[in-house]
Amino acid sequence: MAQNKDITAKKKKRKFSFKKFFRRLGLAVLIYFLWTVLITFAYKWINPPITILMVQRCLEQSFSSSRQVRLKKTWVDYDDISKNMVLAVIAAEDNNFPNHKGFDFKAIEHAQKVNKQRGKKAFGGSTITQQTAKNAFLWIQKSYIRKGLEAWHTVLMETFWSKRRIMEVYLNIIEFGDGIYGVEAASQYYFHHSAKTLTKREAALLTSVLPSPLKRNPAHPSSYLNRRADNIQKRMNIIGRPRI
DSSP states (O other), X not given: OHHHHHHHHHHHHHHHHHXXXXXXXXXXXXXXXXXXXXXXXXXXXXXXOOOHHHHHHHHHHHTOSSSOOOOEEOOOOGGGSOHHHHHHHHHHHOTTTTTSSSXXXXXXXXXXXXXXXXXXXXXXXXXXXXHHHHHHHSOSSOOHHHHHHHHHHHHHHHHHSOHHHHHHHHHXXXXXXXXXXXXXXXXXXXXXXXXXXXXXXXXXXXXXTTTOTTTOOTTSOOHHHHHHHHHHHHHHHHHOSOOO
């Protein structure tokens, strides 16, 4: 009889523990989503001071014997960035950026078809908004969890931010080299002048290092990088002045 009571008590305790766990989990999820709404709304005016990627790269540099610990970043307003650079990233990364609501389903479908034909993932369908969400709020390692959170942040950004603000944040936090973040730091480091005076060729070369900035140098482009920059410039000429 006593043994049956012990078993019943254990079952009740286990049931209570599960309820407590899921209650706490639900609370944690709710707090997280409320925090993301708050921080995304705040970033409409406040410039992100640092990103997870920047912290991660600094840690990688500190543990590497061949890499110098470096963090170059200088924030510049949208109006202080050459429109050539804005046009270059739209031409290379997201042709439909001014028009979509964060997701370009036609681009995703096209990328899937190309990747299926090639038998490997050669193209992605991520928009500039999605890339900004990843760079500003999340980590770079791919996973279904990160993609889900990326979609959530994308919706929030498109809800609270203007297209100009999304582009401004994107161009100020994106990685252009080892320890080099943002178009101003990249322009100064590679071309020795401000981002406001970037030429079409320089903007195309900077954009051509994406998405592998640690392996490419726009100041000393390889033949592949030059060809990529040529293609970006051609698309820039077709698209014309960006309307954002």
